[in-house]
Amino acid sequence: MCYRELSTSKMVLPVARVTGLLAAYHVRSDPRGLGVILVHRATPVRGDLAPGDDASEVAYFAPDDLPHDLAFASTRRALLRWRCGRMLE
Secondary structure, three states: OOEEEOOOOOOHHHHHHHHOEEEEEEEOOOOOOOEEEEEEOOOOOOOOOOOOOOOOOOOOOOHHHOOOOOOOHHHHHHHHHHHOOOOOO
């Protein structure tokens, strides 16, 4: 897929600080059409972790134990950027 990181404009950075947004990408080569991928920082609050209808399983992983066989290139790319410290400042 072709990605282009969105600008860290005066609008994006304040939103990032308030919402936990780590990165935002334009996706231009998805066969379903144009899109935007938003990557957020999240903390589990309560409830049991369970897959939705779009996944067969879910799990928590430590940063050094992330699986290598992730389904989506966008997820792999976002995790790589996160591990390299290349998210929004």
